[in-house]
Amino acid sequence: MESGSRSPLRILVINDDQSLLETRRMLLESYGAKVFTARGTSEAIRETVLEPADLVLIDASNVGLEHGERLCGLVKSLRPGEPVALLVAPERSIPTETQADRVIYRTGPRRILVEIDEMLEGRLGVKLWEGQDDGENSSSRRSS
């Protein structure tokens, strides 16, 4: 799963659920990313200030959509060049005006990884097609 060809990608994951934070970290690390995590606003700000990231992943489902948006704004004001992805539960409506570079539905690990990889221009090395059983959104991807 690791791409391993370049310097490791640095991803900041912000989530208030410890298990989800931990498993998402493991998942991204399995693709060779260097992951640092933050729970809550103050940790998120500290981590943003301390180290630059190639991507900031904010889970709005856990911190709340409004709060997630505020965090997006904070990250953008502290690190204007860093891409920010806002993770949203599918049952939530996507904010019409968001400061995030992309809103990703939390529909499963593969979908999230594929979207993150797209944002990182394929540097994470998530294979879109790994076999015929990889069916997630396969038809739309194949046709595009």
Added chain:
Amino acid sequence: MTVRILHLVDLPERSRTAELALRTDMSLVYDPVTTAGEYKQALETHSYDLMLASASCSSYDGLEALSYLRKHYPELPFIFLTTPEEKTVLLDVPGLDAWDVVSTSELKRLSLSAAHAIDAAARSSELAKAKSLLLRNERSITIGRLLGSIAHEINNPLEAIANLLYLAQKSSDSSEESLSKWLQMAEHELQRVGEITKQTLAFYRDSQNAQDVRVIEALDSVLVLYRSKLEQQKIEVVRQYRSVGVLIGFLGELRQVFANFIANAIDAMPNGGQLTLRVREHAGTNPKLYITIADTGIGMSREASRRIGELFYTTKGESGTGLGMWVSQQILRKYGGSLQAFSSTRTGSSGTIFRLRFSISRESGKTAFGNSFEPAVLQPQKSKDERREDEPGTEGKLAKSA
């Protein structure tokens, strides 16, 4: 509108006089009865708007008739129709639960009094219906709020499991050690889901019969549902359970009360703090069970403290309904419980303490469901010394604010 009136009467001429007096102002169906058997039979057979009775009938005393009515038909208005002498005696009866006592010399005002009694009973019935509707609405709101919280609580571990299974399936690290670690983590998350669903199912499973409810278990089950919110807001939970606290009642209702108090405490601590849950029993001649829910949140103003439990009063703006505390008070009253509130908004020592108090039967050591109502005692700001005595564990935080 035609009204139906039942008259327990001793003498036939009194019956005729009363009927005539009533018919001057209202359209009515008038049923005179003379014995206890006829009286009870009539009440079972028809739906009445008003009950009339003489103070003393040869076969069935008017006071006994009133007592029977209050027990079985508490909403039905009751008017005594007596001699002037009987009226004097009746007016001295302590706690006489009748709408009016009309003597034979005051028959002209009988129809007016009867009309007022029927009107008041109808209004009271409408109020009771509205109250019941509000209780149901609040229940729906609480369920809605809980459903949101539950969906969130379930989605998180499910997604963690999906991540772990994905790792197990796709990761280049296929060592037995890693696989075992991921599967153990997934199992732990599944247990988390199981716990949430178990508590959720129990939360609103209505029971037809009152049962022994262990207060500490009810409190803990509410904590499970708010676990993520507590963690998210960095709220430390301190459980000081010095008694199991057994109440006879309905688990769902008690959980609803605890959920209201705990949710309010969480809302009061957006920037973290401490939530203390305490259960203790006080022995003595009148044993009591005390349940304390205390937070170190923003506190309430004097006005908010004074208006706790007032219908539609909320401190949460548009996000509040003003029903939660009102419903909690209604349920507490049903259990013969009372509520005390202490609050401070002073910077550095702010917070709120809610203390629920129930009387316990000395024989069973349990609080009886539906015992006599003890009015709620709301004391917005107690003195320093009083607080110390009441809340030995939290005096340091709030005593300064007195």
